[in-house]
Amino acid sequence: MTATLAAGQSEGDRRARGARATWALLVLLGFAALAALGSGASGVSLGAVLRGIWSGEGLDARTQLVLFEIRLPRLAVGMMVGAALAVSGALMQGLFRNPLADPGLVGVGAGSGLGAVVAIVLGGLLPFQTPWLVPVAAFAGGWCATLILYRVATRQGRTSVAMLLLAGIALAALAGAITGILIYLADDNELRDLTFWSMGSLAGSNWDKAVLGLPFILPVLLFAPLLGGGLNALSLGEAAARHIGHPVERIKLLSVLGVAAAVGAATAIAGGIGFVGIVVPHLLRLATGPDHTRLLPNAAILGAALLVGADTLARLAVAPAELPIGIITAILGAPVFLWILLRQAQLAEA
Amino acid sequence: MLVAEGITVSLSGRRVLEGVDLTARAGEVTAIVGPNGSGKTTLLKALSGDLPMSGAATLNGIAIATAPVWQMAALRAVLAQQITVSFPFTVLEVVRLGLTASAGRETDPRQALARVGLAGYEARPYPHLSGGEQARVHLARVLVQLGAPVGPDGPRWLFLDEPVAALDIGHQLQVMQLAHDFARAGGGVLAVMHDLNLTARFARSVALLAGGRLVAQGGVDAVLRDDTLSAAYRCPIRLNRAPESGRWYLPQMAGALDAH
Numbered sequence: 001m002t003a004t005l006a007a008g009q010s011e012g013d014r015r016a017r018g019a020r021a022t023w024a025l026l027v028l029l030g031f032a033a034l035a036a037l038g039s040g041a042s043g044v045s046l047g048a049v050l051r052g053i054w055s056g057e058g059l060d061a062r063t064q065l066v067l068f069e070i071r072l073p074r075l076a077v078g079m080m081v082g083a084a085l086a087v088s089g090a091l092m093q094g095l096f097r098n099p100l101a102d103p104g105l106v107g108v109g110a111g112s113g114l115g116a117v118v119a120i121v122l123g124g125l126l127p128f129q130t131p132w133l134v135p136v137a138a139f140a141g142g143w144c145a146t147l148i149l150y151r152v153a154t155r156q157g158r159t160s161v162a163m164l165l166l167a168g169i170a171l172a173a174l175a176g177a178i179t180g181i182l183i184y185l186a187d188d189n190e191l192r193d194l195t196f197w198s199m200g201s202l203a204g205s206n207w208d209k210a211v212l213g214l215p216f217i218l219p220v221l222l223f224a225p226l227l228g229g230g231l232n233a234l235s236l237g238e239a240a241a242r243h244i245g246h247p248v249e250r251i252k253l254l255s256v257l258g259v260a261a262a263v264g265a266a267t268a269i270a271g272g273i274g275f276v277g278i279v280v281p282h283l284l285r286l287a288t289g290p291d292h293t294r295l296l297p298n299a300a301i302l303g304a305a306l307l308v309g310a311d312t313l314a315r316l317a318v319a320p321a322e323l324p325i326g327i328i329t330a331i332l333g334a335p336v337f338l339w340i341l342l343r344q345a346q347l348a349e350a
Numbered sequence: 351m352l353v354a355e356g357i358t359v360s361l362s363g364r365r366v367l368e369g370v371d372l373t374a375r376a377g378e379v380t381a382i383v384g385p386n387g388s389g390k391t392t393l394l395k396a397l398s399g400d401l402p403m404s405g406a407a408t409l410n411g412i413a414i415a416t417a418p419v420w421q422m423a424a425l426r427a428v429l430a431q432q433i434t435v436s437f438p439f440t441v442l443e444v445v446r447l448g449l450t451a452s453a454g455r456e457t458d459p460r461q462a463l464a465r466v467g468l469a470g471y472e473a474r475p476y477p478h479l480s481g482g483e484q485a486r487v488h489l490a491r492v493l494v495q496l497g498a499p500v501g502p503d504g505p506r507w508l509f510l511d512e513p514v515a516a517l518d519i520g521h522q523l524q525v526m527q528l529a530h531d532f533a534r535a536g537g538g539v540l541a542v543m544h545d546l547n548l549t550a551r552f553a554r555s556v557a558l559l560a561g562g563r564l565v566a567q568g569g570v571d572a573v574l575r576d577d578t579l580s581a582a583y584r585c586p587i588r589l590n591r592a593p594e595s596g597r598w599y600l601p602q603m604a605g606a607l608d609a610h
Contacts, residue, residue, distance in 0.1 A: 013442055013472070097436035233447055235436045239400050243430075244448060244495060245423025290437030 018294030021287060025298055029079075029305040036075050036312045041320040042066045069206070077205040077213065078311045079304035081270045084217045084262035086303025087224050087296055089277025090284075094231030094292050095255045096161060099285070102277045103263040106256050107145035107168050110175035112267040113198070115141020120193045121182045134197065135212065135268035142264035145171055150256055159252045161238075199324035200273035202311050209269045216265035220258040221300045227251055227258075228293030235290070273326045275333040276303055286340065351375055352397070352507065352540060356405035359389075359396050366392045369405070370564045372557050376505030376538035379529055381549040383542075383573075384559035385583050390542040391431065393559065394511050397540070398428045410504045426507035426538075427492035431515065433484075435476055442472040444487050448495035457497045462490040467524060481516040489513065489525060499537025508532055510541040514548065526552045547599050550574055558582055 038046020044066045052059040059067065085103070092101040103109060119137035126133070149171060153163035186194060230251040233241035238248050266273075280303045284295055310328040317323050352374040359367040367389045374380035382390045396403040399414055399422060407414040409425060427448070435444060445459040463469055466486040471479070476487060496506045508529060514522040522545070530552045533539045543549045549556060549570070556573040558566045560582040566573045579587040592599050 013446075014440070099437070232439075235439070236433055236444075236447060237430075239395075239398070240428070240430060240433055242400070242419050243398060243423060243428040245420040247419055285437065289443065290439055291443065 014289040014291065015294065018288040018291060018298065021284070021298055022294070022301065025301040025305065029301050029308070032305040032308040032312070033075055033079070036078070036308050037067065037071050039312055040066065040071060040315055041322075042070070073207045073210050074202055074205040074311070075308060076207075076210040077269060078202050078308040080210065080213050080217045081202070081266040081273065082276060082303040082305070082307025083221050083300040084213075084266040084303075085273060085276040085307070086280035086299040087221055088259040088263045088266075090281040090292065090295050090299045091224060091227070091231070091255045091259050092277070093281055094227075094234060094295075095252060096165065097235055097237075099282060100278065103259050104172065105165055105168050106259055107149045107171045107175075108142040108260050108263045109267070109272065110168075110172035111145025112138040112142030112264055113272060114145075114175040114179055115139070116197050116267075116271075117179045117182045117194060120197065121186045121190050135209070139216075139264045139268040142267060143260055145175065146256060146260035146264075150253070158249060161252070164256075196324060197271045198326075200271035200326035200329075201314075201322075201324045202270055203322060205269070213265045213269050216261045220262040223254075224258060224300075225293055225296045227254060228291070228296050231255070231292040232290075271324075271326070273307070273329055275329045275337075276307060279333045279337050280306060282337070283340070286344070351411075352380075352407075352409050352538065354397060354405065354407040357393065357396055357407060358404045359392050359401055361392070361401075366562050367396065367403070368562045370559070370562075372397075372564065372567065374538060374540050374555065376500075376507070377533055377536055378554035379526075379533045379539040379541060379552050380555040380557065381541050381543045381553035382557045382559060383544075383546060383549055384565070388559040388582075389562040390559055391511055392562075394428075394509055394540065394542050398426075398509055409507060423495065424501075424506075425503070426509055427495040428509045429488055429492045429511060429513055431511040433488055439476050440472065441468065441474050441476055441479070441487055444476050445490045445494055448491035448493075457494045459490070459494050462493045463487075465493065465528060466490045467521065482518060482521055485513070485516045486521065486525070489528070493528075493532075496537070499532050499535040505536055505538050507538040507540065510539065512542050512544060514543075514545065522548060546574065546579070550597055550599060 034046060038049065042062075044063050048063060049059065049067060052063060088103045089101075092103055092105055093099050095101070096105060115137040116134050118141070119134045123129075123133045149164055149167050150159065152167045153160050183191065183194065230241065230246045230248070233244050233246045234248065234251065236244075242248050280299050281295060284298050284302060288294060288298065307325070307329070310332065311325050313332075314323045314325045314328045317328070352372070354370065354372040357367055357370040357372070358365065370389070370393060372382075372393070382393060384390050392401065395401045397407055397409075397414060399417075399419075403415065409422075412421065412425065414422065439447075441463065442459055445462060449459065460469075460472060463471060466489050468483065468486055468490065471483070471487075476484065479487065492508060496508065499506060510529060513525050513529065517525060526548055529539045529541060541553070543553070553570060555568065556566075556570055557564060558573050558578060565582050566578050574589060576588055579589075590599055591597065
C-alpha cells in the first residue's frame with residue numbers, strides 16, 4: 001500500500017492506478033464467482049464440475065441442475081445487485097458531494113420498502129396471487145418516491161440538491177409511519193416475510209429474476225461512467241461545473257433516474273441490502289482516488305464481488321439453512337469500515 | 351468584446367443590480383470596483399450565467415443568457431471567490447478538471463501549475479494546501495480551461511472574482527501579472543477587485559459600482575479620482591502619484607497615521 005502510494009505521488013496522476021485496480025478487481029470477481037459456483041448445500045463441488053467438463057464426460061443431471069438452475073442464476077443476480085448498489089452509492093455520493101450519501105437519500109429505499117410492505121400485508125386482498133407482486137410493488141414504490149422528490153426539488157428547471165435531501169428525509173419519515181401502521185396490522189406470517197425482506201436475501205434467485213433486473217440495472221452500469229467527468233466537476237460546486245461546460249441539470253436528472261432504476265430493481269429482486277453502497281466507493285476512493293470515471297466502473301466490479309462473496313458466506317455459515325445476506329454485509333462490512341476509518345485517522349496524524 | 355446593457359438582478363425580491371451598462375475590451379484588464387455590497391460579485395455572476403438577469407449581455411457577440419454551457423465554457427473561464435472541493439483530489443487532478451470541456455486545448459496542466467508558482471505540487475492532496483495555494487490551483491485550472499488567450503473564434507475571457515483576496519503581497523503581484531499577461535496576449539480579463547492600488551497598477555479600464563448602480567466607467571485616470579472614490583466608498587480618499595512611475599496610488603494608512 002505504501003509503495004503504491006509513493007509511486008502514484010511522484011506523478012499526482014492516479015489514472016493508471018485506477019486502471020490497474022480494474023484488472024485486479026476483475027480477478028477478485030472471478031475468484032468470488034468460482035467460489036460461489038463451487039460451494040453450496042447440495043455438496044456439488046467446483047472440482048466435480050471442472051472434472052466433469054475436463055474429462056469430456058459431461059455433467060450428471062443433478063450437477064447440471066444445481067449448477068445451471070440454482071447457482072448460476074444466483075451468481076448472476078448477486079453480481080447484478082451488488083454492482084447496482086455500489087454504483088448507485090458512488091453516483092449519490094458524487095451528486096450530493098458527500099462520501100456518506102446513499103441511495104436512501106433520493107427516497108428510493110423508503111419508497112420500495114413501503115411498496116414491498118404494502119404488497120406483503122395487503123396483497124392477500126387481491127383477487128389473484130402472484131410471486132411477482134412484492135418485487136413489482138417494491139420497484140414501483142421506489143420510482144414513485146423518487147419522482148415525487150425530484151418534482152418537489154425542481155424549480156424553474158433547476159434541481160436543488162439540498163431540497164432533495166430535506167424532502168427525502170420527510171418522505172422517508174412518512175413512508176416509515178405508513179410501514180409502521182401496516183406492520184401493526186400484519187399477521188405473524190406476514191411479519192416473518194417482512195423481516196426477511198428487510199434483511200435482504202438472494203435465496204429466491206432464479207433466471208426470471210435475473211432477466212427482470214437486467215434491463216434496469218445493466219444500462220445504469222454501462223452508462224454511469226459517462227457521468228463520471230460531470231460528477232468530478234460537480235465536486236467544485238454546481239456553478240463551477242457549469243462554468244467548465246458540464247450540463248449540470250442533466251447530470252443530476254440522469255444520476256437520480258439511474259439510481260432509482262438500479263436500486264429499485266435490486267431491491268425488488270433481493271430486498272434491502274445495506275452497506276454495500278457506502279463501503280465499496282469509500283474503499284475505492286482510498287485506493288485510487290475520487291475520480292468518478294474510474295470509481296464508477298470499479299465500484300460495479302467490487303460491489304459484484306463483495307455481494308457474491310457475502311452470499312457464499314451466507315449460504316455456508318449455517319448450511320443447509322442460510323443467513324439473510326444483509327446480516328453478512330453488515331457483520332463483515334461494519335468492522336472493516338471502522339478499521340479503515342481508524343487507520344485513516346492514524347495515517348493523517350502520523 | 352463584452353457588452354452588457356441594463357443589467358438588472360433581483361435576489362429574494364430585492365434589486366441588487368439596477369440597469370448596469372458595462373463594456374470590456376479584449377487586450378486589457380477591466381476591473382470592477384466598489385464598496386462591499388455594491389453588486390460587484392453579483393454583476394460577475396450574472397455575466398457568468400449564474401443568476402437570472404434582465405438586460406442584454408453579449409460576449410464576443412454571443413448572448414450570455416441563452417448560449418449553451420459548453421459554448422460559454424470554450425469562451426470564458428470563471429474563477430469564483432470561494433470554491434470547496436468535496437473529495438480529496440490531488441492538485442493535478444483539480445487542475446485537470448478544467449480540461450474536461452475543452453479536450454485538446456494547448457495548455458498542459460503541469461505547465462499551468464508552474465505558471466502560478468506551484469511546480470512540484472502535482473501530487474499533493476488539495477485539502478492539505480493553504481488557502482492561498484488553493485486559490486492558485488484554481489487559477490491554474492481556469493488557465494487550463496482556456497488554453498491560449500486567443501482562439502480561432504476570437505479572444506477568450508477570464509472572469510476573476512477577487513483573485514488576490516487570499517494571497518500575500520508577492521503572490522498578489524504574481525497573479526495580477528498573469529492576468530495582465532493574458533490580456534496583453536490578446537485575451538480579455540474582467541476582474542472584481544478590492545485593492546485599488548493593484549487596480550491602478552494592472553487595470554486599464556475600471557467600472558465603479560455603488561448601491562447596485564454603475565457610478566463611473568472609463569480609464570483608470572478618469573475613474574480613480576479623489577471625489578468619485580470618496581463619494582462611492584463614503585470615506586475621504588486622497589490619491590498620490592508614485593514619484594518613480596507616475597502611477598496613482600492610495601496611501602491607505604494615511605488617515606490612521608495622521609491621527610497619532
